[in-house]
Amino acid sequence: MKAVGNTARLWLPPLLLIILLLGLWQLAADTGFLAGALGLEDFLVPSPGQIGEVLWQDRSLIAENAEVTLVEILAGFGIALVVGVGVATALHFSELLRRASYPVVVASQTIPIIVIAPILVVWFGYGIGPKLAVIALICFFPITVNTLDGLRSVDPDSVKMLRTLYAGKSQIFRRVEAPAALPYLFSGAKIAVAVAVIGAVFGEWAGSERGLGHLMLQDNAQLMTARLFASVAVLSLIAILLFTLIGLAERALLRWR
Amino acid sequence: MTVSLSGRGVGHSFGDLTVLDGLDFEARPGEVLGLVGPSGCGKSTLLELIGGLRQPDRGRIEIDGKEGEDARLERCAWMPQKDCLLPWYTALDNAGLALRNLGRSKGEARAEAGLLFDRFGLAGFEQSRPDQLSGGMRQRVAFLRTLVSRKDVLLLDEPFASLDAITRAELQEWLLPVLDEKDHTVVLVTHDVEEALYLSDAVLALTSRPGRVAASMKAPSTTGFPREQVVTDPGFTERREELLALLRQSSPSIAGGAR
Ligand SMILES: Nc1ncnc2c1ncn2[C@@H]1O[C@H](COP(=O)(O)OP(=O)(O)O)[C@@H](O)[C@H]1O
Ligand SMILES: [Mg+2]
Numbered sequence: 001m002k003a004v005g006n007t008a009r010l011w012l013p014p015l016l017l018i019i020l021l022l023g024l025w026q027l028a029a030d031t032g033f034l035a036g037a038l039g040l041e042d043f044l045v046p047s048p049g050q051i052g053e054v055l056w057q058d059r060s061l062i063a064e065n066a067e068v069t070l071v072e073i074l075a076g077f078g079i080a081l082v083v084g085v086g087v088a089t090a091l092h093f094s095e096l097l098r099r100a101s102y103p104v105v106v107a108s109q110t111i112p113i114i115v116i117a118p119i120l121v122v123w124f125g126y127g128i129g130p131k132l133a134v135i136a137l138i139c140f141f142p143i144t145v146n147t148l149d150g151l152r153s154v155d156p157d158s159v160k161m162l163r164t165l166y167a168g169k170s171q172i173f174r175r176v177e178a179p180a181a182l183p184y185l186f187s188g189a190k191i192a193v194a195v196a197v198i199g200a201v202f203g204e205w206a207g208s209e210r211g212l213g214h215l216m217l218q219d220n221a222q223l224m225t226a227r228l229f230a231s232v233a234v235l236s237l238i239a240i241l242l243f244t245l246i247g248l249a250e251r252a253l254l255r256w257r
Numbered sequence: 258m259t260v261s262l263s264g265r266g267v268g269h270s271f272g273d274l275t276v277l278d279g280l281d282f283e284a285r286p287g288e289v290l291g292l293v294g295p296s297g298c299g300k301s302t303l304l305e306l307i308g309g310l311r312q313p314d315r316g317r318i319e320i321d322g323k324e325g326e327d328a329r330l331e332r333c334a335w336m337p338q339k340d341c342l343l344p345w346y347t348a349l350d351n352a353g354l355a356l357r358n359l360g361r362s363k364g365e366a367r368a369e370a371g372l373l374f375d376r377f378g379l380a381g382f383e384q385s386r387p388d389q390l391s392g393g394m395r396q397r398v399a400f401l402r403t404l405v406s407r408k409d410v411l412l413l414d415e416p417f418a419s420l421d422a423i424t425r426a427e428l429q430e431w432l433l434p435v436l437d438e439k440d441h442t443v444v445l446v447t448h449d450v451e452e453a454l455y456l457s458d459a460v461l462a463l464t465s466r467p468g469r470v471a472a473s474m475k476a477p478s479t480t481g482f483p484r485e486q487v488v489t490d491p492g493f494t495e496r497r498e499e500l501l502a503l504l505r506q507s508s509p510s511i512a513g514g515a516r
Contacts, residue, residue, distance in 0.1 A: 155339075157337045157339060160310050160337065161341045162358070163330065164330060164335040164412075165334060165402070165403075166355055166358040166359050167358045168358075179343070256386055256388075257344075
């Protein structure tokens, strides 16, 4: 009973705020106030109700495309996770490697995705390849940098203590460095999924035949504004869902915190 | 097996900061050597030097006649000033770390460390996480973790400094027979003169930084008597005051008494 009360207290305020904002939007759209203020035709400024309607009518089309985008996000994020943790571990163990490649890791983040995405499409075509590359590229940085910070966050006294208790490098890694890095890894992963969604849309905009980003481009060209908004809503939902899933995994794995 | 421990002209600096200077010390096999001195005089550094976690800039430290860094690391188990219990392990798994590092299975490590839990009043807390334990229990688990390694030399860095006076006295009384019964050679760092005299066979007082030997004193025999009786015994208090006076002379900052 108390837990239910706490959950409600946690979720109620944001929920109420969202409902309030949607209500205001609905009102502003229905009365034509919003379109008038923007100097636009009414159909260009859909109300939440209209968006919901389109979402329902075109549910199979939207779901089809959402699935494509979700697969891209999961695969791209997965690649970044494996590569990022691998790279962070390698950099942690080799001072030389760290000094040599840290600038490259940082540089990887300064590449404007919007610029590189079209190039990747030219190289790899309209398939899933370029999307995975774009998503993995932007997910790579937060995962790698956070994991590396985590591996180096260990109390040096704990390492010394373990050394006097027969631990070698790999045991020190297993027993203190990796567990200490885990919370950092999760923080990085949360940032990464949020940007992964943006990466997927950019990747699809650069060239694609399917996916929510692709659908948005089409709808934009045909002034199907309500469905455009519907796609945005679904994308946000995907981001929130993945973020929540990682949060749950974090809580399950980091019981000691 | 018991081993001897000795240092000759040991000195160490961090950059321009000379922390220890020309230190001589000796512990016979099975002896408990107490190290007292004001904060910052290099006690923790000295323990790390002895344990092979650092190499001294000057002088030599030998354990059982061997001088190398690795040879010392091989023989010493170190209990750091902070307990350094790992929050992702249970109390039992923390205590069994040395055995796991030696390649024993989880089950074997738990069984062996578990025996000591019973003997040291920690029964029932095997599955507790470190943050669920009281300060006194944490120190006991940290000490067990050190003991379980079965190393010849134990290096204890202010094991009870973080505890309240009552718990500290309790743990001192608990530790004394443990140190007596096992034949470890022990170096015990503390800033508490009374604790040093109570637990050690010999006490070395260090000056403020750079740490040098201010005095060396044999401690009275304390085994077998209740702690209260020992620390109020005139012979004991006399030596305590003597040691305090020596420390006060050599390091003005400690004036103010035993703490
Ligand atoms: N790794 C280090 N690098 C630089 N200075 C250090 C380091 N460790 C300790 N010191 C300095 O050496 C002095 C002695 O420290 P320490 O051995 O911890 O003293 P104590 O344990 O007696 O309080 C202090 O002034 C401390 O700041
Ligand atoms: Mg210290």
